Amino acid sequence: MNIAWVALVSVVLLALAYRFYGRLVGHWLGEDRSCPTPSVLFKDGRDFVPTRPSVLFAHHFSAIAGAGPILGPTLAACYGYGPVWAWVIVGGILFGAVHDYSALSVSMRENGRSMAEVARQTLGKPGFLLIVLFTIIMLVLVNAAFLQATAMSLTSEYSVEVLGIPKDQTLLATREVGGVVKARIGGIASTSVIIVTLLAPFVGFLLYRKNLPTVPAYVLTAAIAAGSIVAGFCLPLSISADWWMVILTIYVFIASAIPVWVILQPRDFINVQILYAGVALLVVGILAAGLLGEHFARPAVSVEQLQQGNEAAGCLWPMLFVTVACGAISGFHSLVAGGTTAKQCWMVRHARPTAFGGMLLESLLAALVLATVVWAWTSTPNLGFDKYRDLVWPAAGTGAKSNPVLAFAIACGMLFRTSLGIPVALGSVFGILMVEGFVVTTLDTAVRLNRYLLEELWLTVFGVGMPGFMKRIWFNSLLAVVLMFVMCYFNAFEKIWHVFGAGNQLLAAMVLLVISMWLLRRKRQAWFAIIPAAFMTLTTVGALVWLFLNEYLPAGNYTLMVADVVLVIMAAAMIAMTLHAFATKRYARPEAVKEST
Numbered sequence: 380m381n382i383a384w385v386a387l388v389s390v391v392l393l394a395l396a397y398r399f400y401g402r403l404v405g406h407w408l409g410e411d412r413s414c415p416t417p418s419v420l421f422k423d424g425r426d427f428v429p430t431r432p433s434v435l436f437a438h439h440f441s442a443i444a445g446a447g448p449i450l451g452p453t454l455a456a457c458y459g460y461g462p463v464w465a466w467v468i469v470g471g472i473l474f475g476a477v478h479d480y481s482a483l484s485v486s487m488r489e490n491g492r493s494m495a496e497v498a499r500q501t502l503g504k505p506g507f508l509l510i511v512l513f514t515i516i517m518l519v520l521v522n523a524a525f526l527q528a529t530a531m532s533l534t535s536e537y538s539v540e541v542l543g544i545p546k547d548q549t550l551l552a553t554r555e556v557g558g559v560v561k562a563r564i565g566g567i568a569s570t571s572v573i574i575v576t577l578l579a580p581f582v583g584f585l586l587y588r589k590n591l592p593t594v595p596a597y598v599l600t601a602a603i604a605a606g607s608i609v610a611g612f613c614l615p616l617s618i619s620a621d622w623w624m625v626i627l628t629i630y631v632f633i634a635s636a637i638p639v640w641v642i643l644q645p646r647d648f649i650n651v652q653i654l655y656a657g658v659a660l661l662v663v664g665i666l667a668a669g670l671l672g673e674h675f676a677r678p679a680v681s682v683e684q685l686q687q688g689n690e691a692a693g694c695l696w697p698m699l700f701v702t703v704a705c706g707a708i709s710g711f712h713s714l715v716a717g718g719t720t721a722k723q724c725w726m727v728r729h730a731r732p733t734a735f736g737g738m739l740l741e742s743l744l745a746a747l748v749l750a751t752v753v754w755a756w757t758s759t760p761n762l763g764f765d766k767y768r769d770l771v772w773p774a775a776g777t778g779a780k781s782n783p784v785l786a787f788a789i790a791c792g793m794l795f796r797t798s799l800g801i802p803v804a805l806g807s808v809f810g811i812l813m814v815e816g817f818v819v820t821t822l823d824t825a826v827r828l829n830r831y832l833l834e835e836l837w838l839t840v841f842g843v844g845m846p847g848f849m850k851r852i853w854f855n856s857l858l859a860v861v862l863m864f865v866m867c868y869f870n871a872f873e874k875i876w877h878v879f880g881a882g883n884q885l886l887a888a889m890v891l892l893v894i895s896m897w898l899l900r901r902k903r904q905a906w907f908a909i910i911p912a913a914f915m916t917l918t919t920v921g922a923l924v925w926l927f928l929n930e931y932l933p934a935g936n937y938t939l940m941v942a943d944v945v946l947v948i949m950a951a952a953m954i955a956m957t958l959h960a961f962a963t964k965r966y967a968r969p970e971a972v973k974e975s976t
Contacts, residue, residue, distance in 0.1 A: 385464065386662055386747060387666075392468055393740075404480055405735075416487055421490070429725040435723055439720045442720075443715050447745075448706040449748050454772075457691040457768065460675060462699060464679075470703075471742025482717055484734075493717045501897070506956050512949065514832055518829040518859075519859075520942070522859070534569075534620045535788065567611030569618060570611035571607040574610055582649060586644075587640040628860050646820065653812055664794045665794070668798040694925065698925065702880055704883045714825075791807060881922040885950050891911055923946055
């Protein structure tokens with residue numbers, strides 16, 4: 380099949396879904412555009428900040444996307460593009476977009492409260508505590524996976540021979556490892572991330588203290604993004620992955636505690652310029668490659684590919700559905716929606732384009748990444764499925780580390796060279812910059828969300844007798860980053876990714892169940908949330924059981940075994956409480972809910 384069909388069909392289906400299904404979901408949710416939003420009602424300058432829609436979308440999209448729509452499809456490419464593409468499009472429309480839009484709408488209707496607080500209304504204090512604990516564990520896994528992905532993107536290097544550049548070139552810094560000359564493409568992203576972070580407070584000052592208009596703000600942030608990349612080529616930094624983990628841990632510790640307008644929002648707004656450019660470049664590159672007659676060397680589905688995928692990543696069901704998480708549905712998105720976006724959304728009418736539209740854009744990105752990776756690693760010279768497997772799914776006992784970031788970057792380089800004539804080295808660097816831009820923005824947002832949840836947990840457990848230090852923002856931020864660093868440092872990326880994916884999808888199922896009860900309480904249509912909730916619950920519990928029996932138990936990985944078992948127990952408890960609430964119709968009792976504004 381011609382590679383261009385993936386982009387064309389995806390764009391058409393996702394656009395139609397936004398136009399028709401998005402409006403229908405809004406009707407079922409009871410969207411009322413006359414209601415004041417929490418950001419206006421409770422404006423405090425720190426967390427509740429009315430935000431112009433362009434900046435809000437930039438923050439929300441860069442936070443929810445993270446590395447998920449890039450790394451998930453890259454990891455799942457071992458199954459072939461057919462099953463993964465189907466899951467990305469169908470899951471993105473019927474599961475992910477519904478989940479994100481519903482979570483944001485319900486949180487805004489509940490004065491910016493988290494999904495855990497909404498769950499308290501129908502499941503009581505035990506349900507609240509269960510979701511908070513589950514979410515904290517899941518966020519630790521999210522942060523650990525993305526911290527490691529960030530370190531990979533900022534330190535990636537690959538053979539100049541594969542990149543198609545001469546050994547004596549001066550565009551990229553190189554070093555020799557075991558007789559192989561490798562280009563240090565991650566050093567450019569290292570310089571870029573530092574410059575963007577240092578200039579973020581200046582941009583925040585102009586946006587929120589000087590009210591810089593939207594168009595000049597776009598021009599300024601685009602210039603900063605481009606300038607940081609140019610500076611990266613001139614002065615690439617060389618820092619080890621371990622030191623990057625330490626530096627990033629310190630950064631997110633600070634960023635998660637200070638007001639959102641200082642670093643979080645402006646940094647997202649700068650980074651999203653790179654991300655928008657990346658999505659546009661992938662679309663243009665794939666369409667151009669299609670016009671040149673480029674096609675997939677393998678069929679959409681084949682028994683051989685499914686066997687190879689099963690050997691690398693696990694059984695197609697349930698493992699595909701947790702390997703591709705953020706590109707189809709992600710529980711983490713509900714945390715962003717209810718944790719930061721609901722507190723910054725200026726008007727109700729901004730919710731649908733931000734949440735429903737943001738999820739569909741993420742699904743499009745995932746489809747484009749999938750097409751790029753599958754085509755590049757199976758249809759271009761010097762590459763091949765065996766090399767892809769060695770890089771992304773290295774065999775146990777080889778000592779090699781999984782690096783899907785580099786696999787995606789190289790695929791970008793090959794696509795842009797073939798379709799647009801851009802050198803492989805430059806295209807690969809841009810791929811690295813896309814990943815870096817997503818993962819760092821997700822890291823600081825996720826740690827901030829974990830800080831919120833820890834504060835809610837201590838208040839619920841200890842009440843008025845809560846020790847003073849537990850009230851401190853800096854204490855909860857420190858606890859969140861310490862847990863993140865420990866989990867990241869002692870576990871391989873591909874091992875963390877699977878348990879994170881399962882936990883992430885299970886959280887999405889829990890949130891959809893909570894939303895279903897919220898809707899039933901108001902006598903509204905709820906099947907559009909109940910059906911995906913049931914499917915994701917069954918699938919993710921199955922994935923956790925499979926991981927325990929086939930991965931963690933044989934390897935004796937006690938850390939991930941414990942995390943797996945805890946997630947299964949919590950899932951069972953959540954299912955039991957939800958079924959009890961449905962059976963007794965607790966959601967329908969007047970005392971079970973405090974009506975919101």
